[in-house]
Amino acid sequence: MKDEQFDHIHLFINAMGVKCPIPSMKVRLSMPKVPPGGIVKVITEAPHSAKSIPRYCQNFGHDLLLFEEKNGVFTFIIQKKKK
Numbered sequence: 155m156k157d158e159q160f161d162h163i164h165l166f167i168n169a170m171g172v173k174c175p176i177p178s179m180k181v182r183l184s185m186p187k188v189p190p191g192g193i194v195k196v197i198t199e200a201p202h203s204a205k206s207i208p209r210y211c212q213n214f215g216h217d218l219l220l221f222e223e224k225n226g227v228f229t230f231i232i233q234k235k236k237k
Contacts (some may be wrong), residue, residue: 204223
């Protein structure tokens, strides 16, 4: 599934150029701004995010719809849990 398939991104988090744990923290701190069922796109170069962001989603009940790595850039599409 490619991220182009998502019609409406509620929040885009550009975490390029920052090291862990900043990308995961940005996701966690931004989620209250997203409506239930809303879509969040995250891009980062931080390799530890490949583990920490999926773990965050699992722990808090959000759906990780897309996880992709291309040329050292990680892309995540997350759907916030529906109440």
